[in-house]
Amino acid sequence: MAGAVGREDGSWPASGVAAPDPTEQAYAALDLGTNNCRLLIARPLADGFRIIDSFSRIVRLGQDLTQTGRLCPQAIERTLSALQVCRDKLDAKQVTRARLIATEACRAAANGADFVDRVSRSTGLQLEIVDRETEAGLATEGCAALADGEAESVLLFDIGGGSSEVIWLARADEGGAGEGSVRDRIRHWTSLRLGVVSLAETFGGRTVTDATFDAMVAFVTDELQDFAELARAEARCARFHLLGTSGTVTTLAGVHLDLPRYDRRRVDGLWLSETEIDRAMNRLRGMPFDARVAHGCIGPDRADLVLAGCAIFEAIRRTFPAERVRIADRGLREGLLMRMMAADGVWRRELQAIRVQ
Numbered sequence: 001m002a003g004a005v006g007r008e009d010g011s012w013p014a015s016g017v018a019a020p021d022p023t024e025q026a027y028a029a030l031d032l033g034t035n036n037c038r039l040l041i042a043r044p045l046a047d048g049f050r051i052i053d054s055f056s057r058i059v060r061l062g063q064d065l066t067q068t069g070r071l072c073p074q075a076i077e078r079t080l081s082a083l084q085v086c087r088d089k090l091d092a093k094q095v096t097r098a099r100l101i102a103t104e105a106c107r108a109a110a111n112g113a114d115f116v117d118r119v120s121r122s123t124g125l126q127l128e129i130v131d132r133e134t135e136a137g138l139a140t141e142g143c144a145a146l147a148d149g150e151a152e153s154v155l156l157f158d159i160g161g162g163s164s165e166v167i168w169l170a171r172a173d174e175g176g177a178g179e180g181s182v183r184d185r186i187r188h189w190t191s192l193r194l195g196v197v198s199l200a201e202t203f204g205g206r207t208v209t210d211a212t213f214d215a216m217v218a219f220v221t222d223e224l225q226d227f228a229e230l231a232r233a234e235a236r237c238a239r240f241h242l243l244g245t246s247g248t249v250t251t252l253a254g255v256h257l258d259l260p261r262y263d264r265r266r267v268d269g270l271w272l273s274e275t276e277i278d279r280a281m282n283r284l285r286g287m288p289f290d291a292r293v294a295h296g297c298i299g300p301d302r303a304d305l306v307l308a309g310c311a312i313f314e315a316i317r318r319t320f321p322a323e324r325v326r327i328a329d330r331g332l333r334e335g336l337l338m339r340m341m342a343a344d345g346v347w348r349r350e351l352q353a354i355r356v357q
Helices: 073-092 104-108 112-123 132-146 179-184 196-203 210-231 247-256 274-286 289-294 306-319 332-343
Strands: 027-032 036-045 048-058 097-102 153-159 164-170 186-192 241-245 271-273 324-328
Touching (some): 036 073, 073 112, 097 132, 097 332, 104 112, 132 153, 132 164, 132 179, 132 241, 153 247, 153 306, 241 247, 247 271, 247 306, 247 324, 271 274
Antiparallel strands (some): 027 036, 036 048, 153 164
């Protein structure tokens, strides 16, 4: 990687050498999950950041992990290939500040640490396996700007490949929503050890009957009960809503909008009513596998996973009823970028909302 990669606290490893002006730097955030390898490279703006490059590839690092407890050789090779592309992009954009994290697949796999070592040897990238609390916090920081500021509380959720984070957010205090204050809004959180890959491998994903879908919903609902008990006493108001970030909810938004191809600009920040979600979910559930493969917002890499994601979303909706859901095409990577930029002092004041351009 070109230059030096800064530490999380914003310091620089080369003693006696002045750090470059953070407003001129390229920052990178990489999220290696159970299903996807995703990278964002950005430069700071006065009130947010501008994306200058990105990368996303379905790698299914967690393939067969539920059954074997290990990352399989084919998944490792697919992921190494994707990470080499990421390395090339970091070099091309002269990134000097980066944080590269791995989540549930590497946490859960017996050979997760060995895989991280191999990544370092093969690509020079230093992956960091983060714990569930860190993952939940980053997702919150990346999405919280989309929550209704007048709502007494909001339920935020991130449906992943191998884990799903659910966070109860209190209303923001007046006077700003910087990194620290966003974290202070978290009243309760949980990380369910299930996601679209693990659920589809357990119940099936290509052909999902009504009985299979109901069984998935019941399984996830049961897993949510301890968290639901914690949140039961929390204040709600007429503006209470869900805030979802994941391929599942963005796909549902794309189906609702009848998009021939996915368009982030039309999806990020979209509000959907209960009726609109029901309609989109029923359309998805009614599609045969081949139709999901051919759909411009789903495709062959996710056609056997999207209904498992819908089952997780449905369990969340039933456990925490709300009249509306806001869709976020942002999350963990944006949270990483915000933490690094805040640590470097690129913003002169706490921001009520981060602008992503």
